[in-house]
Amino acid sequence: MSQQKPVEYACATPDVQAVFDDIKATRGVPDVNNFWKYIAQHPPTLARTWDSLKDVMAPGALDPLIKELIYVAVSVTNNCGYCVASHTAAARRAGMTDEMFGELLAVVGMANETNRLAVGYRVPIDPAFE
Amino acid sequence: MSQQKPVEYACATPDVQAVFDDIKATRGVPDVNNFWKYIAQHPPTLARTWDSLKDVMAPGALDPLIKELIYVAVSVTNNCGYCVASHTAAARRAGMTDEMFGELLAVVGMANETNRLAVGYRVPIDPAFE
Amino acid sequence: MSQQKPVEYACATPDVQAVFDDIKATRGVPDVNNFWKYIAQHPPTLARTWDSLKDVMAPGALDPLIKELIYVAVSVTNNCGYCVASHTAAARRAGMTDEMFGELLAVVGMANETNRLAVGYRVPIDPAFE
Amino acid sequence: MSQQKPVEYACATPDVQAVFDDIKATRGVPDVNNFWKYIAQHPPTLARTWDSLKDVMAPGALDPLIKELIYVAVSVTNNCGYCVASHTAAARRAGMTDEMFGELLAVVGMANETNRLAVGYRVPIDPAFE
Amino acid sequence: MSQQKPVEYACATPDVQAVFDDIKATRGVPDVNNFWKYIAQHPPTLARTWDSLKDVMAPGALDPLIKELIYVAVSVTNNCGYCVASHTAAARRAGMTDEMFGELLAVVGMANETNRLAVGYRVPIDPAFE
Amino acid sequence: MSQQKPVEYACATPDVQAVFDDIKATRGVPDVNNFWKYIAQHPPTLARTWDSLKDVMAPGALDPLIKELIYVAVSVTNNCGYCVASHTAAARRAGMTDEMFGELLAVVGMANETNRLAVGYRVPIDPAFE
Numbered sequence: 103m104s105q106q107k108p109v110e111y112a113c114a115t116p117d118v119q120a121v122f123d124d125i126k127a128t129r130g131v132p133d134v135n136n137f138w139k140y141i142a143q144h145p146p147t148l149a150r151t152w153d154s155l156k157d158v159m160a161p162g163a164l165d166p167l168i169k170e171l172i173y174v175a176v177s178v179t180n181n182c183g184y185c186v187a188s189h190t191a192a193a194r195r196a197g198m199t200d201e202m203f204g205e206l207l208a209v210v211g212m213a214n215e216t217n218r219l220a221v222g223y224r225v226p227i228d229p230a231f232e
Numbered sequence: 233m234s235q236q237k238p239v240e241y242a243c244a245t246p247d248v249q250a251v252f253d254d255i256k257a258t259r260g261v262p263d264v265n266n267f268w269k270y271i272a273q274h275p276p277t278l279a280r281t282w283d284s285l286k287d288v289m290a291p292g293a294l295d296p297l298i299k300e301l302i303y304v305a306v307s308v309t310n311n312c313g314y315c316v317a318s319h320t321a322a323a324r325r326a327g328m329t330d331e332m333f334g335e336l337l338a339v340v341g342m343a344n345e346t347n348r349l350a351v352g353y354r355v356p357i358d359p360a361f362e
Numbered sequence: 363m364s365q366q367k368p369v370e371y372a373c374a375t376p377d378v379q380a381v382f383d384d385i386k387a388t389r390g391v392p393d394v395n396n397f398w399k400y401i402a403q404h405p406p407t408l409a410r411t412w413d414s415l416k417d418v419m420a421p422g423a424l425d426p427l428i429k430e431l432i433y434v435a436v437s438v439t440n441n442c443g444y445c446v447a448s449h450t451a452a453a454r455r456a457g458m459t460d461e462m463f464g465e466l467l468a469v470v471g472m473a474n475e476t477n478r479l480a481v482g483y484r485v486p487i488d489p490a491f492e
Numbered sequence: 493m494s495q496q497k498p499v500e501y502a503c504a505t506p507d508v509q510a511v512f513d514d515i516k517a518t519r520g521v522p523d524v525n526n527f528w529k530y531i532a533q534h535p536p537t538l539a540r541t542w543d544s545l546k547d548v549m550a551p552g553a554l555d556p557l558i559k560e561l562i563y564v565a566v567s568v569t570n571n572c573g574y575c576v577a578s579h580t581a582a583a584r585r586a587g588m589t590d591e592m593f594g595e596l597l598a599v600v601g602m603a604n605e606t607n608r609l610a611v612g613y614r615v616p617i618d619p620a621f622e
Numbered sequence: 623m624s625q626q627k628p629v630e631y632a633c634a635t636p637d638v639q640a641v642f643d644d645i646k647a648t649r650g651v652p653d654v655n656n657f658w659k660y661i662a663q664h665p666p667t668l669a670r671t672w673d674s675l676k677d678v679m680a681p682g683a684l685d686p687l688i689k690e691l692i693y694v695a696v697s698v699t700n701n702c703g704y705c706v707a708s709h710t711a712a713a714r715r716a717g718m719t720d721e722m723f724g725e726l727l728a729v730v731g732m733a734n735e736t737n738r739l740a741v742g743y744r745v746p747i748d749p750a751f752e
Numbered sequence: 753m754s755q756q757k758p759v760e761y762a763c764a765t766p767d768v769q770a771v772f773d774d775i776k777a778t779r780g781v782p783d784v785n786n787f788w789k790y791i792a793q794h795p796p797t798l799a800r801t802w803d804s805l806k807d808v809m810a811p812g813a814l815d816p817l818i819k820e821l822i823y824v825a826v827s828v829t830n831n832c833g834y835c836v837a838s839h840t841a842a843a844r845r846a847g848m849t850d851e852m853f854g855e856l857l858a859v860v861g862m863a864n865e866t867n868r869l870a871v872g873y874r875v876p877i878d879p880a881f882e
């Protein structure tokens with residue numbers, strides 16, 4: 103009763119279908135993945151999130167592969183299982199090799215460790231970093 | 233009484249001085265920053281952390297700038313003030329421009345938002361991502 | 363061997379049964395949900411947690427629906443799968459509509475995004491907020 | 493050198509000034525707070541964040557006070573000092589009383605506690621919540 | 623205007639004074655620390671939190687020093703500056719040496735690192751741990 | 753395609769086998785658990801993580817049981833399902849009783865609650881803790 107349900111294309115309203123169409127066209131995929139089908143339960147969230155994501159993840163000063171690596175780093179730190187799975191796949195499609203993935207997780211692991219050491223030792227910020 | 237205190241080079245034991253010397257030589261800096269002075273209160277942690285960090289952050293399949301961007305992404309997500317300050321500075325030294333920084337934080341912000349949407353809508357992992 | 367096991371009513375000690383009875387009477391439900399059966403493995407935690415929760419979630423300056431919305435917001439931010447499922451169900455029983463749920467997650471998502479932007483840009487607190 | 497700096501209105505580009513003007517007009521305030529001045533260093537982030545926030549925080553199925561309470565709950569859970577300060581102030585302007593604030597933090601505290609108990613006891617989701 | 627203010631003993635209501643008196647007597651201290659003065663703004667939270675904390679931190683199967691070490695570990699992981707400062711001090715009063723503190727933070731750092739590796743590599747739980 | 757796969761002993765390179773052998777000998781177990789098999793996909797991470805963990809978890813000023821309790825506390829706070837399962841099992845092997853486990857989670861729960869109260873009430877650090 104309280105569970106969320108995906109919105110499939112055939113049953114979607116025209117405004118949801120339009121977002122799905124734009125996702126498919128932009129990414130060159132035959133169907134949108136579950137994330138979009140679930141947030142489509144609230145059409146304003148679907149439209150706003152897609153608009154923002156399309157803008158933020160577009161090539162710019164950072165290329166798409168680097169952006170996907172950053173996305174995986176955040177998702178791992180937040181322990182979001184869905185996001186780790188989907189963005190690891192996206193990073194691979196953007197060119198991430200096994201070696202890059204290994205180094206990415208090594209950095210993420212070290213950063214999580216040293217973040218806690220800095221907090222535990224109550225390290226004051228160096229004047230040079232202000 | 234219970235506060236942590238930095239270990240300055242002149243008062244350090246030879247093994248701590250040796251690590252400080254290696255950090256300074258590796259990075260080409262005249263002094264180590266506060267993080268190292270504070271964790272030097274526990275010499276095994278200093279030696280182990282530096283050995284690991286030197287290894288993990290060395291150029292590899294990912295170059296040092298990308299690794300610093302990932303470090304900032306994790307530090308921002310964990311809300312570690314010291315780490316955000318020190319690794320933002322390190323990323324700039326490695327070549328991060330204002331535009332790259334703006335895009336980095338934009339991706340970090342979006343990833344934190346969509347991580348929560350995926351959790352809140354309880355999105356199941358697509359078979360294609362398994 | 364190391365796994366946790368639920369405490370079922372029939373096998374529970376009288377003090378655990380008394381807490382289960384109070385939960386069922388307070389909520390008007392035929393059985394307690396898994397959370398209570400699992401923490402009943404440590405009876406002092408069961409009793410203390412129920413006493414606290416009954417007190418905190420009672421109608422007051424904030425009504426029960428608002429309290430459940432807040433509970434879902436925290437559980438999503440902490441990425442607690444069990445808590446998201448159980449408190450989303452509780453919020454719906456308290457009157458949460460699909461539209462409210464969509465807006466709740468939209469706010470949770472935005473707050474998680476802007477929290478990170480504030481940390482990443484190292485925004486100092488305005489004097490007016492002190 | 494590596495520190496972020498606020499963008500003041502007089503020194504801002506016209507597109508940034510336009511966003512600042514809209515924030516001031518929408519909120520009826522004489523100046524924007526630091527959050528907006530700092531993220532204005534990356535104009536696309538400023539514009540996108542304000543557009544999203546204005547949309548998400550507008551009155552809907554949930555009224556603005558409830559949305560601000562949810563914002564505070566997330567910000568406290570994420571330990572974002574700036575966000576706790578600014579959104580507590582915003583919640584008070586929207587009508588939050590001392591008693592409401594006390595109950596809000598009580599619920600946030602309990603949710604954080606029980607989230608961890610559910611994880612630690614590895615509680616499986618009840619079929620009724622699926 | 624929106625800032626929290628501490629409740630000092632002389633200005634407190636009798637029920638708040640009674641809790642303060644019990645904290646001082648239980649701990650053998652001349653005054654309560656800021657945490658209690660601030661949460662005293664909501665007397666039910668003060669009373670409930672003290673009752674729970676007194677119960678949870680009392681000697682049991684785990685002695686008070688171990689409980690304080692655990693408290694520091696959680697506070698460091700959550701990046702709570704106040705809690706790290708106050709519980710590090712409490713742990714020292716309970717007998718924590720510099721060496722213990724160094725090892726505590728080393729374990730906390732490693733746990734935070736390996737937690738992320740387990741998530742990033744999507745490690746399935748071994749049947750032996752179920 | 754994008755999923756991680758475990759490295760089994762028979763298919764591992766000699767350097768990975770050497771680490772696996774050392775883990776098995778150190779712990780007196782017939783096989784390594786999934787965590788090691790998955791991170792073995794990146795041999796430098798496997799070697800570095802095992803070296804660090806063996807060092808950090810060895811008996812010292814804190815005994816192995818206390819170190820495992822701390823590991824569980826961090827893993828629960830970070831909501832790492834794999835880590836909670838594996839380190840709860842390790843803690844039991846090191847001597848953790850049901851009563852100790854109950855008290856451990858009670859402390860972890862309270863710490864998570866009071867961490868948020870300290871942040872929400874914006875409690876300043878007492879001079880005595882500086």
